[in-house]
Amino acid sequence: MTTPGRGLHGRVLDSLGPAITAGEYPPGSVLRTDELAKDFEVSRSVMREAVRVLESMHLVESRRRVGVTVRPKAEWNVYDPQVIRWRLAGADRPQQLRSLTVLRSAVEPIAAGLAAKFATAEQCAELTECAIGMVANSRGHKLEAYLVHDVAFHRVILAASGNEMFARLGDVVTEVLAGRTHHEVMFEDPDPAAVTLHVQVAEAVREGDAVRAETLTREITIGALHELDILAP
């Protein structure tokens, strides 16, 4: 997704970040900078930069005379796309996928409602195109092509909401949808009802019907929750 290994410290992070988020160094563990530098065969300056980044993500805390201690999971910056990617790649994957899906279920309906009010003509057109693309690839095991349009659809909705916080969740949704297609459920063609809902959301947004857009999107996210057995009924 993001450029891997942008410099030496980047490669260290690609290795150390996942290790920490995976719990390989449990919270409370103490690391020493120059020991790490030796282990990773980099200079102290490079390792220090890596530690600084981990610190800015609240994954670790660096204190004099004690070392670099791993923070408890509850303090991590779980909205950092990098952290999300690391967790999705590791043992935390199921929990991460669940919590992100719940977040989606809260945000996307509201975003769709706002999109109905604020979407530009261009965004409406894009949305319709995406919906058409989804329909066109909804049968015959064309999951990859379907996914591309599905992802684009939700990104447009979030962007069209006009809310910068919502817009920035585009990457998150992308990861969740991609994860669902590639690793979890979805061996067969997507649920036809879900496809229809997307088409109808595009309609509602185009017509400026905020309430309908919100309600329909809520149905979509409820479906996503069901897929992960998060909802009871």
Next chain:
Amino acid sequence: MTTPGRGLHGRVLDSLGPAITAGEYPPGSVLRTDELAKDFEVSRSVMREAVRVLESMHLVESRRRVGVTVRPKAEWNVYDPQVIRWRLAGADRPQQLRSLTVLRSAVEPIAAGLAAKFATAEQCAELTECAIGMVANSRGHKLEAYLVHDVAFHRVILAASGNEMFARLGDVVTEVLAGRTHHEVMFEDPDPAAVTLHVQVAEAVREGDAVRAETLTREITIGALHELDILAP
């Protein structure tokens, strides 16, 4: 809020971060590391660490032979608590407050619904205490005391939802509520109707009534939206 000036690079960040988020260095501007190091009177290594942190927040991008370029706002990690604090402290404050309030309006009702299902007895007790504290300080210009309980109330809701992503929004909500009391509206005692709603939410959570908790919380957040003139009617 967070420890200020944890080391030299921290002080550099406290100065450079707000400057960037405030648009003092507009997107596309190019900075040079050793020039910055000279300006801030720190060594290159310290400045490099600061730049690395800014880079991890997607505020800047560092490339060989060109320098450190400021990224467009749309790419910033706007969920980073540090970035949020910087923006709330600067010219972006109004927009930031609005977008965060919209985010709250999406998340908190869902969180309250989940809290009704998953809150522990202890959390229910805490919630009730908070509500009582709000009532007790709802009249007579005791805004500070009221705020403390209000903040605590919403933090408990988010934590009790059992969703880690929601829980981590506690800090954000704290900033928003504090900002509202200290800088924006709210010169007089809080709206009695809002106070009642909080009491009722505590009730609903205690009784495990998810739908009612969600609906009532939605009314609270709608009120918050109105205060910032985000909703039309």
Next chain:
DNA sequence: GTGACATATAAGTCTGACTTTTTGGTTCGG
């Protein structure tokens, strides 16, 4: 104009010496 090549530039890396803070133990006095 186009492509190959040279050059300057700014980030990236490494090393070693030095400073500062903090912790944990030790000693001394009550």
Next chain:
DNA sequence: CCGAACCAAAAAGTCAGACTTATATGTCAC
């Protein structure tokens, strides 16, 4: 026996300087 003051070691923090590497840009031949 306990507490306060003190001391020493440990680890992060800071700095300066030399060197490497990627790359944008300009130059020249064709």
